[in-house]
Amino acid sequence: MSTTTKDTWTKTTCAYCGVGCGIEARPTRDGALEIQGDQSHPANFGRLCSKGLALGETVGHQGRLLHPSIAGTQCDWAPALDTVASRFSEVIAQHGPDAVAFYVSGQLLTEDYYVANKLMKGFIGSGNIDTNSRLCMSSSVAGHKRAFGADCVPGCYADLELADLVILTGSNLAWCHPVLYQRLKAAKTARPELKVIVIDPRTTSSCEIADLHLAIHPGSDVALFNGLLAYLAQHQHLDPAYIADHTEGFDMALASARRDAQDLRALATITGISRQQLTAFFRLFAETEKVVTVYSQGVNQSSQGTDKVNSLLNCHLATGRIGKPGSGPFSVTGQPNAMGGREVGGLANTLAAHMEFGNDTQSQMVSEFWQTETLARTPGLKAIDLFDAIDSGRVKAVWIMATNPAVSLPDSETIQRALTQCPFVVVSDCIADTDTTRLADVLLPAQGWSEKSGTVTNSERRISRQRRLLPTPGDGKPDWWIISEVAKRMGFGHAFDYRHEADIFREYSRMTTLDNTTAASPARRVLNLSGLANLTPEQYHQLSPQQWPVLDQPATTSETSISKRLFANGQFATPSGKAQFIAVKYQPPLNQISLAYPLVLNSGRIRDQWHTMTRTGLSPRLGEHTPEPCVTLHPDDAACHHLTSGQLARITSRYGEVTARVTLSRSVRAGDVFVPIHWNQTTASAGKVCQLIGPQTDSLSGQPEFKFTPVALAPLAYGSEAVVLTKRPLAPELLTDCAYWSRQTVSQGYLYRLASEAKPDALFARLAQTASRADRQLSFSSANGLYRHALIEKSLLEFYVLVADSLHQHDVEWLYPLLDEPLDDSIERALISGQLEGKLAGGKTVCACKQVGKNTLCAAIREQQLTTVAEVSACTQAGTGCGSCTGEIQLLIETVQEEDTSITNAVNHRS
Numbered sequence: 013m014s015t016t017t018k019d020t021w022t023k024t025t026c027a028y029c030g031v032g033c034g035i036e037a038r039p040t041r042d043g044a045l046e047i048q049g050d051q052s053h054p055a056n057f058g059r060l061c062s063k064g065l066a067l068g069e070t071v072g073h074q075g076r077l078l079h080p081s082i083a084g085t086q087c088d089w090a091p092a093l094d095t096v097a098s099r100f101s102e103v104i105a106q107h108g109p110d111a112v113a114f115y116v117s118g119q120l121l122t123e124d125y126y127v128a129n130k131l132m133k134g135f136i137g138s139g140n141i142d143t144n145s146r147l148c149m150s151s152s153v154a155g156h157k158r159a160f161g162a163d164c165v166p167g168c169y170a171d172l173e174l175a176d177l178v179i180l181t182g183s184n185l186a187w188c189h190p191v192l193y194q195r196l197k198a199a200k201t202a203r204p205e206l207k208v209i210v211i212d213p214r215t216t217s218s219c220e221i222a223d224l225h226l227a228i229h230p231g232s233d234v235a236l237f238n239g240l241l242a243y244l245a246q247h248q249h250l251d252p253a254y255i256a257d258h259t260e261g262f263d264m265a266l267a268s269a270r271r272d273a274q275d276l277r278a279l280a281t282i283t284g285i286s287r288q289q290l291t292a293f294f295r296l297f298a299e300t301e302k303v304v305t306v307y308s309q310g311v312n313q314s315s316q317g318t319d320k321v322n323s324l325l326n327c328h329l330a331t332g333r334i335g336k337p338g339s340g341p342f343s344v345t346g347q348p349n350a351m352g353g354r355e356v357g358g359l360a361n362t363l364a365a366h367m368e369f370g371n372d373t374q375s376q377m378v379s380e381f382w383q384t385e386t387l388a389r390t391p392g393l394k395a396i397d398l399f400d401a402i403d404s405g406r407v408k409a410v411w412i413m414a415t416n417p418a419v420s421l422p423d424s425e426t427i428q429r430a431l432t433q434c435p436f437v438v439v440s441d442c443i444a445d446t447d448t449t450r451l452a453d454v455l456l457p458a459q460g461w462s463e464k465s466g467t468v469t470n471s472e473r474r475i476s477r478q479r480r481l482l483p484t485p486g487d488g489k490p491d492w493w494i495i496s497e498v499a500k501r502m503g504f505g506h507a508f509d510y511r512h513e514a515d516i517f518r519e520y521s522r523m524t525t526l527d528n529t530t531a532a533s534p535a536r537r538v539l540n541l542s543g544l545a546n547l548t549p550e551q552y553h554q555l556s557p558q559q560w561p562v563l564d565q566p567a568t569t570s571e572t573s574i575s576k577r578l579f580a581n582g583q584f585a586t587p588s589g590k591a592q593f594i595a596v597k598y599q600p601p602l603n604q605i606s607l608a609y610p611l612v613l614n615s616g617r618i619r620d621q622w623h624t625m626t627r628t629g630l631s632p633r634l635g636e637h638t639p640e641p642c643v644t645l646h647p648d649d650a651a652c653h654h655l656t657s658g659q660l661a662r663i664t665s666r667y668g669e670v671t672a673r674v675t676l677s678r679s680v681r682a683g684d685v686f687v688p689i690h691w692n693q694t695t696a697s698a699g700k701v702c703q704l705i706g707p708q709t710d711s712l713s714g715q716p717e718f719k720f721t722p723v724a725l726a727p728l729a730y731g732s733e734a735v736v737l738t739k740r741p742l743a744p745e746l747l748t749d750c751a752y753w754s755r756q757t758v759s760q761g762y763l764y765r766l767a768s769e770a771k772p773d774a775l776f777a778r779l780a781q782t783a784s785r786a787d788r789q790l791s792f793s794s795a796n797g798l799y800r801h802a803l804i805e806k807s808l809l810e811f812y813v814l815v816a817d818s819l820h821q822h823d824v825e826w827l828y829p830l831l832d833e834p835l836d837d838s839i840e841r842a843l844i845s846g847q848l849e850g851k852l853a854g855g856k857t858v859c860a861c862k863q864v865g866k867n868t869l870c871a872a873i874r875e876q877q878l879t880t881v882a883e884v885s886a887c888t889q890a891g892t893g894c895g896s897c898t899g900e901i902q903l904l905i906e907t908v909q910e911e912d913t914s915i916t917n918a919v920n921h922r923s
C-alpha cells in the first residue's frame with residue numbers, strides 16, 4: 013500500500029471518533045484540504061460521516077495558538093520550556109513528586125501519550141497522570157479488567173455485521189459512531205433478520221433501525237441485565253460447558269442477579285420497561301446465538317458504571333457468546349486515541365503497556381526497560397480526585413494537554429477555582445482561546461490534526477497512522493517533542509532523546525514484548541506488538557492499519573491485517589486463565605430527584621459537534637444542525653414548568669446554572685431532560701452543562717455520573733431578543749449585559765442570539781450603536797417593538813440586527829450564509845420584511861453532504877405525501893451521502909405527520 017498516490021492523496025485517520033476511519037486527503041491551493049474516505053481502510057471502507065467530511069473546512073488558522081507564552085506574554089520556546097521544567101522541578105524538590113500532575117487526553121497520539129506517561133511515572137516518579145478517558149472509558153476498563161483480567165475489547169467491527177442481534181445500550185451510535193452505524197444499517201438492510209435493540213432513555217436517531225426500543229429508566233441498567241441473566245438461567249439458555257470450562261464465580265453472580273429480578277413486575281418498576289417488552293428482550297437474547305452488545309456512555313458514565321459493564325459481560329459469559337464471529341460485548345471508544353492511551357498507561361491506576369502497579373515483577377521490568385530508579389510504585393490520583401487535590405493545594409503544578417477540563421469535567425465551578433488558585437498551570441493546545449487556556453500560566457502551541465504525525469488505535473484495537481498533510485502554523489510542535497524537551501531540562505535527557513515519532517513507537521512496541529514472548533511467561537499480556545518492535549522509519553511511515561496483538565511483522569506493502577478476535581479459545585488474561593463473573597446488584601444513582609430538583613438531566617452529544625467545539629465549531633456547515641445550547645424536554649413537563657418551544661429556560665441544580673433554548677420532544681421521557689455538552693464560555697453565556705453536574709463518581713472506576721443529575725427548570729425572564737450577524741465577534745461588555753447570548757460560526761462571521769432584560773427599543777439602540785459605518789443602511793421598525801437593520805457595503809452585508817420581544821416567530825436560518833454572498837433584491841427585501849422568497853425558502857441544512865434544507869424536505873414530505881426515508885431520499889437526494897441525517901429525515905417525516913394529524917384533529921374538533 014502506498015500512503016501517497018500519484019495524484020497526491022495521502023492516507024491518514026480521522027481526527028474525531030473512535031471508529032477511526034481511514035481518510036485520504038490532499039491539500040488544495042487555498043490551504044484547505046480535500047477529503048475522501050479511504051476505500052482500503054477496514055474501519056470504514058471508504059465511508060465518512062458529516063464531521064469527517066467537513067475536516068477540510070477546519071484546518072484554517074483561525075483561532076490557533078501560534079506561539080508559546082508565559083503569563084500572557086508571547087515568548088520563544090526556550091524560555092517557555094525552561095520555565096515549565098524549572099517550576100516542576102522546584103515543586104518536586106520542595107513537596108515531592110506527588111505535588112505535580114499531568115492531565116492528558118485521548119486526542120493525543122500514542123507516541124505523545126507514551127512519552128508523557130514515561131516522564132511522569134518513570135522519571136518524576138508519581139502516578140499523577142490521568143486522562144479525559146477517565147470521563148469516557150474508565151468504567152469499561154475497570155469492567156474488562158475484572159472480567160477478563162486485562163483491558164481488552166474482544167471483538168471487531170465485522171461482528172456487528174455478522175450478528176443476528178445487535179444491542180445498542182447507552183450508545184447513540186447513529187450520531188456518535190456514524191460510520192459504524194452505517195455499516196450496521198447496511199447489514200440490516202441486506203439481512204432484515206438481523207435484529208437491533210436500543211436501550212436508551214431517549215428515542216435517539218439510532219432507534220431508526222431498532223426492532224425494539226427499551227426506554228430505560230436512567231441508571232437502571234444493572235437491574236435490566238441482572239433480569240436477563242436470571243431469565244437465561246430460568247429458561248435453560250445458559251452454556252453450562254462454557255461456564256464450567258472457562259469461567260469462575262457464576263453461582264454468586266446468578267444469586268445476586270436473582271435478588272434484583274425476583275419478579276418481573278418489580279423489574280418493570282425499576283427499569284420503567286413494560287413486562288411485555290422485558291420478556292421480548294430476554295427472549296430475543298436467549299434465542300439468538302450471535303449477539304453483539306455495543307455499549308458506550310449511557311453505561312460508563314454512571315455511579316454504577318463498572319457494575320453496569322459487568323452486568324452485561326456476565327450475560328455474554330453465561331452464554332459463551334464472546335470471541336466468536338458475530339458474538340461479544342463491544343465497548344465503543346469515544347476519542348480517536350482513547351484506546352491508544354489505555355495501552356500506553358495514560359490512566360493513573362495502570363503502569364504502562366498493560367502492566368500494573370502492585371506487581372513487583374512488572375515494576376522491575378519497567379524500571380529496567382526505562383533505566384530508571386524512580387519509577388512510581390503506587391497509582392496516582394484519578395481525574396476528579398486530582399482536581400480536588402489541585403483545589404485543596406496538595407497538587408501545586410499541573411500540565412494539561414489536549415483536553416479542556418474547564419468545560420468537560422463535572423462541577424465546573426470547582427474546576428475553575430482549582431485552576432485559578434493552582435500556583436502553576438501549563439496548557440498545551442492548538443487553540444488560543446478555550447475555557448482552559450484562559451486559566452493557564454504557560455501556554456504551549458501544539459500541532460493539530462493534519463500537522464501532527466503518529467499512531468492512533470480505534471475501538472477494534474486497530475492501530476492506524478495519522479500523517480502530516482499541511483505545514484504547521486506559527487511555532488506549533490508535536491506534543492511528544494514538547495514533553496521530551498521539558499524532560500531533558502529536568503535532567504532526564506538520556507531517556508527522552510527521540511528524533512522522530514517512529515523511535516517512540518518502536519520503543520513502546522518493544523515494551524509490550526517484555527517477558528511476553530512465550531505462552532508460559534508469568535507476565536503474559538494480550539497487548540503485544542512484537543511484530544512492530546523493529547520497524548524502520550520507512551516501514552513506520554508506510555505502516556498500514558494493524559489490529560493488535562501484532563505478533564509477526566506485517567509486510568508493510570500488503571493490505572491491512574484481517575480481523576482478529578480475542579479470547580476465542582476461552583483463555584482469559586486472569587491468573588487462572590478463566591473469565592470472572594462479577595456479582596452485581598442494582599443501586600440507584602447517588603443523587604435523587606427532589607421537590608426542589610424534580611427532573612433528571614441527561615447530557616451527551618449532538619451529531620455535528622465534537623466536544624467543546626474547538627474544531628467542529630469552525631465549520632459553518634456543522635454549526636447549522638443545532639445552532640445554540642438547547643434543552644430537550646417532554647411536552648408534559650414543559651406545561652408543568654410553564655415553558656414553550658423556542659423559549660429560553662434556566663436550568664438549575666445544586667451545583668450551578670445553565671441557560672438554553674427549549675426544544676419540545678417526545679423523544680425524552682417525561683421527567684427527563686437532555687442538554688448537549690458542547691457549549692462553553694467562548695460560545696455561550698451559560699451553556700456549559702458541567703456547571704450543573706456534581707462530582708459524584710463510580711467508586712471503582714472514578715468515572716463521573718454525567719447522565720443523571722437532578723435539576724429544576726424555569727423560564728428565563730427577558731424583555732427582548734435579538735439576532736446579530738457580524739463579521740467580527742461582539743464586544744464582551746455588550747455580551748455581559750445580556751441575560752443570554754450564544755455565538756454560532758457562519759460563513760465569514762458569526763451569528764449571535766441575544767436576550768436582554770431591556771425592552772426591544774433599548775436593546776436595538778445598544779446594538780445599532782456597535783455597528784460601524786457602511787455604504788448603505790436599510791432599516792425597519794414597527795410599533796410593536798420589531799426592528800430590522802442592515803448595513804451594506806458594495807452589495808455585501810456587513811452587519812445585520814433583528815430585535816423583537818421574542819425570536820419565537822422568526823425564522824433566522826436563512827440568514828446563515830448572507831455575510832458570504834452578494835445580496836440581490838429579494839434578499840434585501842427579506843432582510844427588511846422577513847418574507848422569504850425563491851431559494852431563501854429552502855431552510856436550514858439537514859443533509860450536510862447534499863446540502864438539502866429543512867424547508868425543502870418538509871415541503872417535499874407534505875406535498876408528495878412521502879412516508880419513508882427512502883422515498884424522501886429518492887425525491888430530494890438528502891441522505892444519499894454519508895447517510896447520518898437519515899434519522900433526522902425520519903424525525904421530519906414524523907413531525908410533518910404529527911403536525912398534519914394535529915391540524916386534522918383541530919379541524920375535526922372545530923367542525
Ligand SMILES: Nc1nc2c(c(=O)[nH]1)N[C@H]1C(S)=C(S)[C@@H](COP(=O)(O)OP(=O)(O)OC[C@H]3O[C@@H](n4cnc5c(=O)[nH]c(N)nc54)[C@H](O)[C@@H]3O)O[C@H]1N2
Pocket residue numbers: 029030148181182183184185187188189211212213214216228229230231232233308309310311345346347614615616617618619620621622623719
Ligand atoms: N458527534 C459526536 N460524536 C462523538 C463525540 C462528539 O462529541 N460528537 N464524542 C466521542 C466520544 S469522546 C464519545 S465518549 C462517544 C460517546 O458516544 P455515546 O455514548 O453514544 O454518546 P452520548 O450522547 O454521550 O450518550 C449515549 C446515550 O446514552 C444514553 N443514556 C443516558 N443515560 C442512560 C442510562 O442510564 N442507560 C442507558 N442504557 N443509556 C443511557 C443517552 O440518552 C445517550 O443517547 O462519542 C464519540 N463520538
Ligand SMILES: Nc1nc2c(c(=O)[nH]1)N[C@H]1C(S)=C(S)[C@@H](COP(=O)(O)OP(=O)(O)OC[C@H]3O[C@@H](n4cnc5c(=O)[nH]c(N)nc54)[C@H](O)[C@@H]3O)O[C@H]1N2
Pocket residue numbers: 117119120121144145147148149309313346347413414415416417419420421440441442443446458459460461464491615616617622623624625626627689701702705718
Ligand atoms: N456533561 C458531560 N460532560 C462530559 C461528557 C458527557 O457526556 N457529559 N463526556 C466526557 C467525555 S466522554 C469526554 S471524552 C470529554 C471530552 O472533553 P475534552 O477533552 O475536554 O474536549 P475537547 O473539546 O475534545 O478538548 C480537546 C482539546 O485539545 C485540543 N487539541 C486537539 N488536538 C490536540 C493535540 O494534538 N495536541 C494538543 N496539545 N491539543 C489538542 C483541542 O483544541 C481542545 O481544546 O468530555 C467529558 N465530559
Ligand code: SF4
Pocket residue numbers: 026027028029030031032033056059060061062063064065188189190191192
Ligand atoms: S465515524 Fe468517526 S472516525 Fe469516521 S468519519 Fe465520522 S467522526 Fe470520523
Ligand SMILES: [Mo]
Pocket residue numbers: 147148149346347
Ligand atoms: Mo469520550
